[in-house]
Amino acid sequence: MLFSVLIYASEDFIDALTPDEHQELLKKHGTFHEQTKTNKNFAAAAKLMSTGTAVTISRESDEFLVTDGPFAETKEQFMGFYLLDCPSLEEAIDAVKILPLDHGRIEVRPIEYFEGADFKNAERLVIDAS
Amino acid sequence: MQSGLLSTHLRAARPRVLAALNRVFGDIDLAEDAFQEASLRALKSWQRDSLPKDPVAWLIVAGRNTGIDLIRKKSRETLTAPENLEPAFDGAHPEEGLTQSLDQSVYRDDILRLLFTCCHPVLRKDQQIALSLKIVAGLSVDEIARAFLVQPKTMEQRITRAKKRLQAAKLPYEDPDAKARADRFSAVANAIYLIFNEGYSASQGPQLIRETLCEEAIRLARLLVRLFPEAPELRGLLALCLIHHSRRHARLSPNGEAVTLEDQDRSTWDRKEIAEGNILLEAALRRATPGPFQIEAAIAATQASALRFEETDWAELDRLYRALQHVRPSPVVALNRAVVVAKLKGPKEALNLLVQLEGPLERYASYHTVKAAFLAELGRTSQAQQAYEVALSHAGTEVERQHLQKKIDELKNSLED
Numbered sequence: 001m002l003f004s005v006l007i008y009a010s011e012d013f014i015d016a017l018t019p020d021e022h023q024e025l026l027k028k029h030g031t032f033h034e035q036t037k038t039n040k041n042f043a044a045a046a047k048l049m050s051t052g053t054a055v056t057i058s059r060e061s062d063e064f065l066v067t068d069g070p071f072a073e074t075k076e077q078f079m080g081f082y083l084l085d086c087p088s089l090e091e092a093i094d095a096v097k098i099l100p101l102d103h104g105r106i107e108v109r110p111i112e113y114f115e116g117a118d119f120k121n122a123e124r125l126v127i128d129a130s
Numbered sequence: 131m132q133s134g135l136l137s138t139h140l141r142a143a144r145p146r147v148l149a150a151l152n153r154v155f156g157d158i159d160l161a162e163d164a165f166q167e168a169s170l171r172a173l174k175s176w177q178r179d180s181l182p183k184d185p186v187a188w189l190i191v192a193g194r195n196t197g198i199d200l201i202r203k204k205s206r207e208t209l210t211a212p213e214n215l216e217p218a219f220d221g222a223h224p225e226e227g228l229t230q231s232l233d234q235s236v237y238r239d240d241i242l243r244l245l246f247t248c249c250h251p252v253l254r255k256d257q258q259i260a261l262s263l264k265i266v267a268g269l270s271v272d273e274i275a276r277a278f279l280v281q282p283k284t285m286e287q288r289i290t291r292a293k294k295r296l297q298a299a300k301l302p303y304e305d306p307d308a309k310a311r312a313d314r315f316s317a318v319a320n321a322i323y324l325i326f327n328e329g330y331s332a333s334q335g336p337q338l339i340r341e342t343l344c345e346e347a348i349r350l351a352r353l354l355v356r357l358f359p360e361a362p363e364l365r366g367l368l369a370l371c372l373i374h375h376s377r378r379h380a381r382l383s384p385n386g387e388a389v390t391l392e393d394q395d396r397s398t399w400d401r402k403e404i405a406e407g408n409i410l411l412e413a414a415l416r417r418a419t420p421g422p423f424q425i426e427a428a429i430a431a432t433q434a435s436a437l438r439f440e441e442t443d444w445a446e447l448d449r450l451y452r453a454l455q456h457v458r459p460s461p462v463v464a465l466n467r468a469v470v471v472a473k474l475k476g477p478k479e480a481l482n483l484l485v486q487l488e489g490p491l492e493r494y495a496s497y498h499t500v501k502a503a504f505l506a507e508l509g510r511t512s513q514a515q516q517a518y519e520v521a522l523s524h525a526g527t528e529v530e531r532q533h534l535q536k537k538i539d540e541l542k543n544s545l546e547d
């Protein structure tokens with residue numbers, strides 16, 4: 001089954017990390033990449049830009065409304081997600097345990113429908129914002 | 131709980147907590163003392179238990195209670211604490227009840243008020259920078275002193291005087307109307323840009339870039355954008371800082387010399403920061419209320435979009451500099467535009483634009499550097515050399531002086547050939 005691993009953290013906190021702490025955080029994600037790729041659980045990864053870059057689109061009667069900022073003002077922000085292909089919820093939860101969890105929370109939620117690149121066989125595509 | 135991360139949690143919570151305490155006490159000094167006390171308590175109690183669900187609310191409650199104690203201590207003989215400052219329950223995790231009441235709009239007003247207090251027009255620019263870094267960013271006096279290359283004692287005095295000046299001014303605590311709010315945004319944005327600029331092109335001392343200052347400015351700008359995504363000038367400010375900051379590795383050669391935009395290795399620019407800056411700018415411009423920061427960000431973005439210096443869109447830059455000159459006229463902007471005009475129409479035309487800037491920019495090193503470059507391009511080598519000498523006498527940093535000396539030596543050699 002395909003699971004989404006949704007990462008929430010406080011941007012105030014992320015901004016306050018020292019370079020070393022930030023490095024430490026990235027290292028944990030690196031290990032997660034390695035492990036899930038080795039055991040073929042890894043399907044996709046996406047890191048979102050800061051919520052400051054977000055706009056939210058809604059519609060009021062016939063008018064589209066584009067408001068600045070993220071959809072919800074919360075203490076913790078949605079930072080990014082992984083897609084994991086795991087046989088069970090149990091295994092998805094186990095995999096996630098090596099991600100940074102000293103702050104913020106990680107939500108694991110199964111995917112009902114997925115359409116996109118063939119993450120099992122296709123060549124890996126990496127898009128870095130630039 | 132790792133103790134390292136504890137201090138990071140405190141650093142992250144600081145602006146919001148101090149802003150709330152500043153609202154409660156109406157006294158920045160007391161708010162700071164109260165925050166200090168609350169942090170010490172947090173370090174003890176968070177280590178023992180675990181992190182509270184909402185560290186910010188925990189700290190506000192703890193700080194509020196300590197602040198009230200401090201007031202009581204100070205005024206034991208004469209008066210008791212005001213009635214509306216009754217201490218709340220101060221258990222291990224007293225934040226639950228408070229969390230509900232602290233909605234985002236209260237946060238917003240608090241933070242804006244705190245920042246505006248720190249860079250209030252009654253303060254000198256250097257006081258604004260020092261106070262913002264000390265109070266909002268939470269840098270220690272030593273750290274700020276180091277960044278500004280002054281003795282810690284000097285910096286301590288600067289901060290104390292700034293606080294005294296604020297107290298003397300007796301700032302009113304009313305909620306700002308739309309116009310006053312816009313004025314506050316602009317004062318705060320300007321102060322943050324001052325901090326960034328001081329780090330980006332340090333005006334004096336041996337280093338050209340002081341990264342701490344740039345990073346703190348970006349952190350403050352991010353905080354503001356998060357709270358006020360609807361304010362396009364704040365997004366413009368963040369975009370501007372990010373795009374400039376993306377070049378930090380290219381601006382110094384391995385042996386510490388300044389490298390001009392023309393000679394920078396563009397492959398070392400941080401493309402992620404440029405991308406974020408570009409999208410912030412695009413989102414800001416959708417509001418169709420351009421201001422100086424958006425225009426400056428657009429200038430930086432235009433420069434950043436050229437893969438090689440020769441591919442720079444000079445015509446677009448000329449338009450943008452004229453727009454900037456329109457909304458915020460200044461001789462420095464005119465100087466920058468002259469550089470663009472030199473690319474579009476040649477150095478002769480550009481040199482003519484400099485004539486009227488001579489007066490206001492006489493003591494500004496960059497003016498003479500630009501003039502020297504135009505003169506050199508026109509083959510007026512000895513005049514160019516003279517202009518570089520004048521620039522050298524006004525240069526503030528060692529890096530700048532080295533760069534100018536190199537230019538002078540190059541011209542000398544070309545004269546001898």
